[in-house]
Amino acid sequence: MKTKRLFDENVMQRECEAVVVRTEPYHEGYAVVLDQTVFFPEGGGQLSDTGTLTAGEKALPVKHVHEKAGEIFHETKEPLAPGTKVVAKLDWPVRFDHMQQHCGEHMLSYAFYKLFGAHNVGFHMSADMVGIDLDREVDWQQALQAERFTNREIQEDRPITTKLVPAEEAAKMNLRKFNDKLTGILRIVTVEGSDSCTCCGTHPTSSGMVGLVKIFKVEKHKEGSRISFLCGREALERVEQYMLAALDASNLLSIKETELPEGVARLQQETKELGERLTECTGKLLEYRIEEMKAHPATTEAGHAKFVFLESDMTPKEAKALAKRLGEIPEAFSAIFYQNGERLNYMFLATDGAELSCQQVIRTVNEAFGGRGGGRPESCQGSAICPADWREKAEALMSAL
Incomplete structure (x- = not known):
């Protein structure tokens, strides 16, 4: 028995009464099949709805919904007996977010198709980002042009309709894309005067409900481009997050938000120059310490010069430079111990004639x-x-050589 898909008839319906058809074990919980539901199952790139199934006083959370052979399975932690009457209620903010993202994806894909002849060949929706893959490369300026085009159509609040048509009829329609392998009755989603394509997902009843579309990343992907974006509430919250971060950064640097790239570039250059000066000073200090050790030499049991460095503040790059300098001293054994985060690194060198095996x-x-x-x-x-106590241990081990 196929589950009646109420969301196909009224996408704005938030709850319904239903009867449990059957329950079966699923993963670490159960999968409940109802005679009808407002829950959209994950599919076509769109995430599933979440919500609750309430039977009497008992409300079971539904964390995921999937479909198989026309039956829609509501995943719960506890079973429900066949014949039980329930109220299936959506987590509406989650549903509305999904509708905003999915409809925005349709409209943005149409913009790239209309403006640049780029076809959407992939759709990805995760908890924090939406992505489409285009079959040709576009740059940032083109992406922003498509974004502006889409937001104008959103602001025009165009009606969005769905209808069911046979595949043969759909093949003759002016659709943005059509898979000629599809058969049977197909669902066509149309934004008035704009995008029209086959789709099984949920969409609001007008484009204005999408709110806005904001692109965050444009990347080369295979032979085309991957566009990462968000719509509606999620886009607004992400923009607010970025805006606050930009405000904090501009306050720290005492510059305008629009001057941040130049400010960061200046900081990078200053950091580079300071790093070079620090490396130079560190090198001079280590050279001084080497000369001090030469003036008051420690020796191995074989009577050869021994240089031991125990450093709590040294970078791997500095350690490598120090090892290179110590390697220039003939008939000497050198040891470098230095702390790097939670790790203790150590290096040993024996130049010609030192008569001490570093492997030992x-x-x-x-x-x-x-x-x-x-x-x-x-x-x-x-x-x-x-x-x-790494310093004490290292000093004792080196003293014994």
Whole structure:
């Protein structure tokens, strides 16, 4: 028995009375089939409705709805006995959001088709973004032109109608797109004087209900473009979020919102220059420390020079530069321990004549810190979770060499 789809007859209906036809186990809960429903099942790129099934005093949340062979299954945590009378009630804000996104997608797709001959070949709707894939590339200026075109048609509050027609008749209609493999009775959704295509999803009764369309990203995708956008309430909330972020950033930089790109570029350049100066100063400081160590040398048991650095504030780039400099010192063993976030990194070098195997050293260090690493006799590196007493442990291990 197929479920009667009340949303096809009246998309604005928010609840209905129904009778449970059957209930079956589904995943970690149950799937309830009703004789009729206002719940739209996920399909055609549109997310499913949510809401409740209420039987007497008991209201069961419906978190997802799917369809199979004409039957619509309402997914619940508890079963309902066949014959039970229920009130099926939508989470209306969720339904209305879905209608806004889906209808906005139709209208925006029509704009790209009308203005640039670009066809919608893919539709994606997630909880936080809607996307369409076009079969040709468009740039940002073209995307904004399509956005303006769509919002004008939304503001004109054009009527939106649906009708059922045989596939043979639909093939002769002036539709934006038509799949000639479709058969039987098809549902045609038409925005008056604008888009018209086959669709099984839910749409408001007029374009004004979409509110607005706002594009947020234009990307190259395969041989065409992917357009990411939102409509209605979700678009407004996202724009508000971006606006507040821009206001905060402009206040922090003491500039106008429209000057943010230049302000960020200036900050990036200043950060780059400061980084270069810091690297230069750090290099000079490490060179000074190396010379100090040479003046008061520590030695290995074999009598060769030993350089040990225990750094709580060093970047991997700085450590690599220091290792390169230490590698220029003949007949020397060098160890660098430095903290990087929650990790302790370590590097060991033995230049010609040092008579100490870095592989042997790193095995001992790995065992002491529970770390991993390896390399060659003359050069090894590894890392471990950084313990609070890493400095004391490292100093003791290096003193024993």
